[in-house]
Amino acid sequence: MNYDFKTTEKKWQDKWEETGVFHASTDYTMPKFYCLVEFPYPSGQGLHVGHPRSYTALDIVARKKRLQGYNVLYPMGWDAFGLPTENFAIKNHIHPEIVTKNNIAHFTQQLKSLGFSFDWSREVNTTDPEYFKWTQWIFIQLFKKGLAYKTEMPVNWCTSCKCVLANEEVVGGVCERCGSEVVRKVKSQWMLKITEYAERLINDLDDLDYIERVKIQQKNWIGRSTGAEVDFTATTGDTLTVYTTRPDTLFGATYMVMSPEHPLIEKWADKLENIDAIKAYRDEAARKSDFERTEVNKDKTGVRLQGVSAINPVNGTEIPIFISDYVLVSYGTGAIMAVPGHDTRDWEFAKKFELPIIEVVKGGDVEKEAFTDCATGVMVNSGFLTGMSVEDAKKAITEWLQKENKGHSKVNYKLRDWVFSRQRYWGEPIPIVKCEKCGYVPLPESELPLRLPMVESYEPTENGESPLAPLTDWVNTTCPVCGGKATRETDTMPQWAGSSWYFLRYCDPHNSDALASEEALNYWLPVDWYNGGMEHTTLHLLYSRFWHKFLYDIGAVPTREPYAKRTSHGMILGENGEKMSKSRGNVVNPDDIVNEYGADTMRLYEMFIGDFEKAAPWNSASIKGCKRFVDRFWALQDIVCDGEGYTPALESAFHKTIKKVTQDIDSLKANTAIAAMMSLLNGIYEQGRVTADELKTLTILLNPFAPHVTEELWSVMNFGGTVTEQSWPEYDEEKCKEDTVEIAVQINGKIRQRINVAADISQQDALALVKADEKIAAELEGKTVIKELYVKGKLVNIVVK
């Protein structure tokens, strides 16, 4: 009988929905396992074949954990605010709410057709007011603790989205989402003080089970460096403070550079003889886009300040000051001491402006290039530091600065505060009003959720205002504190807001008194296993760790960290090895695969495609192998024989396969788990029959991967109940071993023969057997044996001369 996947898969999906068999239990005495995948943005394009790669992998984990007796939470929801929906809505004159609803319906149907064991009773949606009520609540708590503040500052402005972007959203100088040019624009913006958590965000990584590349990428992004702040005195009497990671080179500082935007420039305006040239340079720098300004290989430019110079605190030398756009206002103090002998950028600048270069660390040739090696150099021309190693000199000079009150050690981070406002409609309204008397005032919690007003037009404005700004009826309000005139904040939150805490809501999704009950959070947190894309490492993953730590600090959640374990899947590429995209015409639609081959085959194929962590090209031809596997498994029912337990020929194979599949699921190697089951299946067909017990074992093993065909087989075989009610099979370590093994026989490391021996044979016996072999005996004839090696169960190597 052929396997009819179409009706069978639908039948079981309906049954799972009806019985709610995958709903997580609220029996908090059971051992728990919280298994999480990144919830999708329900785009108009529907599901991508990349989505099921992650969802299937953790579905396998979730299903196996349930069979092992855990209370498993494997939820799904929608990260539904965002620009594509808004843009589609604008173009087609449909409200974003409707667009979102339709997209979610489509996604839901697609996900259900793949048979994932999500707990649909806990579905969350970031655009649901009952959900974003709590997103707004968290924002208010941040505001109350001084971690949300509004400030005027230069921000990244996407010229196409007409909206500001967080630093994390600017990739290679262009907008992460649309690829358009990003320019600098001064705007008043809500900011979140993620920098306050920089140290903890780095340090706490140590105790987490994240794959190494995620940790490294987050650390690099946060960018901690240790150095010193040094106070130089300007000839105006002002203190000009710089940050440096090389305080040891202080004697080699021959000039200073301030960023063009440095505030002291304004202060010194009347003392600067060339103020016009300075202002012209600053204006030019301001006009440049981020991309132009940070282009690395461009020539150094700058202007020397005429009329003001600085005194090097360590030796009293008067040195010139420049402004140049290679110094950033937003990092350190916005000014540097330049040591051209030992910094590549300073060296280039010094060569161009013909400034003196002093060697203070021996080991290179500072006339040819900057010598930047810290490990081997010895201090020279450096007063009391001369003769020290770089490391010792750093300590000595920092102590000296501290003692002389001219500086101190200092840690800096590349991480910047998070720009949190967006000038768009389809996002959470920021629940703050501006009162003429009281300033910024949060809405009382009783007024949450603050809903989006219904509007006719939500097009972005050219002047950079939010589409909500013209709605005077909504904007004008009264101050919750004094009752006076006030206006609402019209910017909305970025898409990353709702996704920063959604995993908390799954624990208790219908709670109207709190983001989730204490009891539920105590039980479910932390997430035991979280899988998602590498592209979120410095965005969602970092943001949500920040929010979680904040919530921990105010006692709203019981754990310091949200996710105990983080893994990441590789991308599925198009058949031509390029990234899948409409414009490349290489997009594979998961619906087509499910229709043609069925969900089980699709799931197996996506897991079998290769190493889960690596990118893999789609290959239509290879799917057949998985389809054959499903059909051959189904056909096992035709060769079921009498008898119990495992047949002797296959007993060890079964134990080994159970072991392999069990371990491989836990280490995210579904590809080799499937290969092992294919091998076992081949072994069964070679034997020509299978016992009911054997079939039961294989069915349970395969169930997490191919849930439909396994349930159907279980049912037609009348094995009783359903597979989901069974227990995960156990293996016996002893029985994984074969009685006899084939070992390789090497002479001088080259294989000359293979022989069968008892698995537990001693070295002595093995060697005796080997030497009795005709071929080996002939090889050894007339040679001197120097060494004999035996690796148990693997090989014998005889070294001869």
Place this chain on the structure above:
RNA sequence: GCCGGUGUGAUGGAAUUGGCAGACGUGCCGGACUCAAAAUCCGGUGGUAGCGAUACCGUGCGGGUUCGAAUCCCGCCACCGGCACCA
């Protein structure tokens, strides 16, 4: 430039405390079934030489360590990802 990763048959990929390279799948070749095709089943399939047993070569390139290297070390090359004037 800095950080991380990858490189294995025709092809996707297996194999890591150093121990039989190429598991499993695809494709291809041959056979069975069929009027025929598809599907299915059986056998073969790294390269070179040979009828053959077998021999030699073989994991990006060049060295090294070792009885033994895809795996470890040194030096390169290519590709992918991230960061990038962060002092």
